[in-house]
Amino acid sequence: xxxxxxxxxxxxxxxxxxxxxxxxxxxxxxxxxxxxxxxxxxxxxxxxxxxxxxxxxxxxxxxxxxxxxxxxxxxxxxxxxxxxxxxxxxxxxxxxxxxxxxxxxxxxxxxxxxxxxxxxxxxxxxxxxxxxxxxxxxxxxxxx
Numbered sequence: 001x002x003x004x005x006x007x008x009x010x011x012x013x014x015x016x017x018x019x020x021x022x023x024x025x026x027x028x029x030x031x032x033x034x035x036x037x038x039x040x041x042x043x044x045x046x047x048x049x050x051x052x053x054x055x056x057x058x059x060x061x062x063x064x065x066x067x068x069x070x071x072x073x074x075x076x077x078x079x080x081x082x083x084x085x086x087x088x089x090x091x092x093x094x095x096x097x098x099x100x101x102x103x104x105x106x107x108x109x110x111x112x113x114x115x116x117x118x119x120x121x122x123x124x125x126x127x128x129x130x131x132x133x134x135x136x137x138x139x140x141x142x143x144x
Contacts (some may be wrong), residue, residue, distance in 0.1 A: 001137075002087060004080040006063040007070040008042050010035065022073070024061045025049045042073045050079055051116035054086050079116065081125040081136055086114055088132040102131050 006022055013019045017031040018038035028049035032038030053060045060083055066072045075083065089099060096114070100107040112118040113125060126136055 003063050004075040005072050007066040008073045010038050024064050046073050047079050050083050085125050088134045092132050
């Protein structure tokens with residue numbers, strides 16, 4: 001099962017900022033003036049890193065287990081759903097055209113469903129995932 005909460009390392013740097021890095025996504029890094037700001041920036045950075053993977057056709061790295069001293073950074077529900085669909089399409093090895101045919105929609109709708117910048121109804125993504133033999137599971141956890 002693919003999870004969309006990634007571990008982050010947050011350490012103070014010599015300039016007094018808090019540097020955020022993601023062990024699973026080497027090109028993703030950000031910082032903040034406070035720990036609170038660094039955590040907020042980490043969520044934005046993670047969203048952008050996953051968006052880059054989708055737009056550039058790269059594999060989305062699996063999240064490793066959050067270890068002691070690390071912070072759990074979740075993707076938004078919308079981005080998690082889009083990432084799940086993107087992963088399923090890649091794993092199945094089908095084209096956007098083929099998915100559009102299976103869903104009986106125009107390929108343009110599939111491009112929008114996979115676009116990180118376009119809002120998509122969760123029900124529509126779930127329908128596409130179901131056609132690909134997948135199910136989106138959402139969990140609830142208290143905020144830190």
